[in-house]
Amino acid sequence: MKSLTIGLAAGINPSVALALKAELIGVGARNDVRVNVVTSEIEMRKDAPDARIELGDRKIAALESVIELERAGCDEVVVPDVRCEPFFDEVQTEVEVPMVSLYRGLPAALEAAGVRRIGLLGVAVDREFFVKLLDGTAEVLELSDELKALYRTVQDPETGLRRTGLTPEHKAALLKAAEELLADGAELLVTACGQMARFVPDLKAEGLPVFDLLRDTAERAVLAPLARRPKPFKVGMIGGLGPAATVDLYDKIVKATPARNDQEHFKVAVEQNPQIADRTACLLGNGTDPTLAMFNCARRLQEDGCDMLIVPCNTAHAFVPYIERNLRIPFINMQQVTMEEIREKFGDAARIGLLATAGTVKAGIYGKKAEAMNLPMFTPDEAHQERVMAAIYGPKGAKAGYTDGVCREDLVSAVEYLVTTYDCNCLILGCTELPLILDETDDFRVAGKTVSLIDPTSALARRVVKEAKKAEAERGVR
Incomplete structure (x- = not known):
């Protein structure tokens, strides 16, 4: 039997999550799929002073829930709150675990049924969302202002469906709303409210043509599981x-x-x-x-x-x-990519001078790689090595924030020594502070010669970009 672990962001909308969990398990049982449901109990804050902050709280609660479920190893995640649907893509962009939308199955369902006009039962998600979702394939009707006001009593957090279930008073209000939409020409009613979606079987029992949002979501999640999104580099x-x-x-x-x-x-x-x-x-x-x-x-x-x-x-x-x-x-x-660039550029003609800290020289992190590649490498004598160290660490050096003046004079003196003494044709600026003093170039004039200054920082940057492009091409990120 196939097994599937589906995460539910239950804390945002517990009652709808419970109903959706039952649908997921039921669809799995009917189709020989063992569905394991994992829930996140992260709740949305309830103290927002205005609508914009409330939206931010909802977005953050949704993202935190999905991240928690992703870390729990879920194959897919559902946020059972219709108010989160308008920013579904914003959340999905931040995670790799695939998210199953509540409403993304609606266009296909309408096409299969030949429906060209729908009526919205509810006001939790506005008409503009559905118009954009359906992209002209179906007309979207909404309640009159009078019935919207009546319907808001059904959504009231203290006296509405969430707290009381489907009372006779609520049912009467829903039926009145449905009758208005059907009279206006709606062929199918779509619940624009998560709480309403819980009671679709009750509405269908009244003979109303209602889209079963939770059943459709469960069937898409279980029967057509989504692939994990590629990870950006x-x-x-x-x-x-x-x-x-x-x-x-x-x-x-x-x-x-x-x-x-x-x-x-x-x-x-x-x-x-x-x-x-x-x-x-x-x-x-x-x-x-x-x-x-x-x-x-x-x-x-x-x-x-x-x-x-x-x-x-x-x-x-x-x-x-x-x-x-x-x-x-x-x-x-950094040293490996620098040496590879030098070998590619100069081949066996390379005569390399190393300008670096005394620690780098002593550790041999460049010298050992040059030796392994059979490339000659030379370092300054003691006096000129002291001047390199002064260019880096001195009171007028790069670490103190200086990039010209005394520090440049010290560094150029070491360059001149390596060129005149060892006939170096390329010099590695082997401390990341040194390219702040001298730029990478193939045309540096010193001691009557033209030499190349190699910036390992730039070589590293170029390799990072190369690795990033390679990884994202292999993963199909862009």
Whole structure:
């Protein structure tokens, strides 16, 4: 026997949820499907001071309920509240679990029955919603203002159907409303009220042609279950290493993305933690180990649904091997993608100069990759390495907010040393603060030569965009 787990956002509309649960189980039993119903008891706030805030409360309660049911492993979710139908797509966009709409089956049902004119029993959902839903395939009639006022007594939260059930007085009001709509030419009555939908069998017993909203919803959910929506790509960034480098990487990702509008960019989550201990100090033996702080950021990003992780700090990559093995999602390695771009661009002619923190140089996170690729790599002597460190950490350095003046002079001196001493033709700006001082270019003039400056941050941004496009194409997101 096939099994299906369906979630109900019961807390928003408990009585309708109970009726729909019975329909779901009944449809399953009649069609050899074991239906397991899981409920969310999240309720909507009842203290809204105006209609707009009440709408916001309803939307948030619906989304919170659906998220809870998604985490519970449901195959599909139904929000049994007709007032949520106008913003159905807003909720569905935020989750991957497929949601079964209450009214999306109506157009097909009308077409199958040859119905061209419907009458709305209720005022919880306005006529404009149904006009848009039916898109001209059927005329939509609504109650007169007089009967709308009468019908609102049926919907009253204290004395209406929700609290009392179908009393003789309510039944009389409903019959009067139905008679008016049928007299105006309605061929089928549609309940524009969730509470009303509970009593469709009673109305049918009176001989009224009423669309069975809950039965239709249950049959679509059970007999034609929806596929899970594709997950949009989401990259997680461990930020704050340092703050300016984080902004720089995010800016480069945005600029590298071929998007025509906001919605064509992909999702980026930043866990900004500037309090992570200095990575260079740790590698040089006189600082706190940042591994746990970095891992905790990565873990939160993983739980937030990220597919891959990035970190806008070269030196921090020395700690990635300890972190990545304890996660379910991978890092995009900044050094690896940089070295791959250099090999693609220069081939065996590459002579690489590395400008980086002393910690990065000591950890060999670039040097080991260059060696594995048989690419020659050179680093500054002690005096020029001190000037690179000053460009990064000095009182007039990039971490202090400076990008010109003394810090630029220090960095250019190291570039000149590597070019004149080792005939380097490409230089890696191997600390994410350094591209804030010198831009990536293939036309940097120094010591009478033209060399390339390689920005690992830009290389990482380009790879992130490539991975995002690949993943979303494979998943059919766009």
